[in-house]
Amino acid sequence: MRVLLVEDDEILGDAVKTHVHRQGHAVDWALSRDEAEASLAAATYDLVLLDLRLPDGSGLDILNALRARRCEMPVIIMTAHDQVSDRIAGLNAGADDYLVKPVDLGELQARIHAVSRRYGTHKLPALTVKDLSIYPSERRVAGADGAEIQLSSREWAVLDRLIARKRAIVSKGQIEEALYAFGAEVESNTVEVYVSRLRRKLGKDAIETVRGVGYRISSDAN
Template identity: 65%
Template sequence: MRVLLVEDDAILGDAVKAHVASLGHAVDWVTTLEDASVSLRAVTYSLMLLDLRLPDGSGLTLLRDMRGREDATPVIILTAHDQISDRIEGLNCGADDYLVKPFNLGELTARMGAVARRYARIPSTFLCLGELKVQPTERRILRKGEDIALSGREWAVLDTLLARRTAIVSKSQIEEALYAFGAEIESNTVEVYVSRLRKKLGREVIETLRGVGYRIKVDDVKAD
């Protein structure tokens, strides 16, 4: 997924960006409310990690504005404000979760996963792709009980296809999931990762609609 990190602390911002990127997500890092607003208008994000105390104001101002215009992007607040009243205010403004600094990066990973499961609305289900059993929120794929390992970017492509499994996904939509602002994109990157997924999952799993995009073939959704 593509994540917007809004954090003005250089050391923490760099650490969080590197950690989230290591999980296979594209991360855009900005340090002001103004830049965050510009980013939100330009890109559709799967998650925002939002600091509250920023150089040009409070992150809650941005959050209220987002919810006021019905922007439902999931938001996890990252802040040094540890008072219960601060947490309540953040949640009442529309935050999905709240993490107090300093925090463990492993806990951030867990909270990101929890928010993703909440928005996926399939916490106890798996997808059937032929003989494959796919659990997207757990990032796990099984074939006849054996795990299939994917790289972070392979998961980014698969997540994008699964999120739009009833529709055709364009090459540009996949590129957006793979890269943060300013990253260099090679012309054949999407084709390379689709090819790698087909080798691991089976050629029949991903359909190419020449000149249009790609579509994944989900056979069924079942409960565990």
């Protein structure tokens, strides 16, 4: 997933960014409301981790703006505001979950997994690609013999992008968005490397190349 972290506390922000990145997600970190809004305008995110008290405004304003645009992007609030009224305000504004600081990183990861199961590719039913069975909600792939095929977090990031647009072509840039945060050094052959790894594990015909355009999951997928 590509995650936007909105947090002005540099110590906490660095810890959260590092932890989430180690789980295989691309993380952009905004330290203010203005930076967060600029990031949301420039990229597509799978999840927002949102602090409420920012130096130039309230995180609730960001959340309200997203929901006013009918954007269903999942949002987890992380804040020192521990009053019940604050939690109610955040949830009523459209937050999917709420964590009170200090944030336990293990619990944060569990909450991210829980929210992700309700959105995006994790809402998709199982699909078959030739002899493979793919279960997005469980992040599991089984071969013809039923044995599980292990994929890394980044391999899942690529596969998620492809199965989310099962009948469409996904450009190299769209796949890079799932793998890299702003400012990260993008190697020219990264997408090709991960597509090659997936083909070795899933079969060479599982992912089709549309030369000069991008990639798509096999047209046999159903």
